[in-house]
Amino acid sequence: MRLLISRMIAALLLAVPGIAATYGFITMKDAFLSQWQPDQSFQWLRFLLGFVLFFGGVAFIAGWIFYRDRKRNYVAPRFKEKKARPRPRPTPPTE
16 A cells, blocks of 8 residues: 555656646747737747746656666666775875
């Protein structure tokens, strides 16, 4: 039961940014296409709000997928976590 609830929460955590990104894309599209309506100019504020929603939703989902793939070791070697190299021990001074 606990696994089911955690998976439902994870699905909701991905659905909310996905819906926000979709709404942002539609808002950007409507703001762009409204400039060809009679007596309408380009709606910059609406377009920027849509861009922020779209970019935020896509960035969240991309970060989620990248984190999951990095944890499961599915990424290219350049994206893997860097292992800290051990520091060389200082040698004691000799007399």
